[in-house]
Amino acid sequence: MxxxxxxxxxxxxxxxxxxxxxxxxxxxxxxxxxxxxxxxxxxxxxxxxxxxxxNSKRYPVDGRLRSLVSIRIAQLNGCHFCVDLNAYNFLKARGDEARAAAVADWRDSALFDDAERAALDWAEQVTERCAAIDETAPGRLREHFSDDEITGLTAWIGFQNMSAKFNAALGAEQHGFCDLRQQSEDR
The missing domain is CATH 1.20.5 (Single alpha-helices involved in coiled-coils or other helix-helix interfaces)
Structure with a gap:
């Protein structure tokens, strides 16, 4: 409620x-x-x-990657609604259920490619400790993304943090799109 x-x-x-x-x-x-x-x-x-x-086709970061990092942002912020909706969006964007369920363990999972790992690492840094972002992070991102894509990814991360914090703080109920709630604990 x-x-x-x-x-x-x-x-x-x-x-x-x-x-x-x-x-x-x-x-x-x-x-x-x-x-x-x-x-x-x-x-x-x-x-x-x-x-x-x-969500425009011209946005520099595709929907699958946006949904993937959104699951992690939602987990870190304790927003069960956002985990639910973003896992659903990830699956709709041709993501697979195994990766959606393993997002919290992305560092130890072989399911994620190097670009996804860089994006997930960036999402965690921006979400958890923006003031202390690792100076090497942009260089790691540039191995996989252009400056426009990094800017777009960062804008998306900021938007998702606002949304997840708002929803979690006000207790927005989960809808039941894709139940990954057990994965939403901060690890």
Missing amino acids: SRIPSKSLNEYPWYVRFFLKRQRRVYGEILAPSLLWGRLPGAFVGMLGLLGIF
Whole structure:
């Protein structure tokens, strides 16, 4: 149960209700974070705009890699909703269930390639200790990614941290897309 109750649908502005009704058609129900973000209509619309940019075909980081690092960010922030949704998105983007389940153990798993390891390491550094980022990290990233891709990956990591922290703090319930909750403990 979310720590902040949702409003009745008619209390949300029409454009938020439009999105919530569309979400119900797509997912079978309105997702808890949308009801929470909907309390801040301007921020909600801004967030949806950013998601549109991140999900464009021209964005420099593909959806599979974004979803993979998002699972790890969600695990580190204790956002079970985000682990659930991002594991689902990873599988939709042609990721495999074994890697989705092994994200918490990426350092010791042979399932991840060098580019994924560099991205996951960067995601952990930005999430856990941004002020003390290892100076060699950008060099390791450049072995696999262009400067535009690194910038895009970092923007995505920042966005996912905001989202995961918001959802975890307010107790957004998981939807049941892809249950990797047992993997969400910080290791």
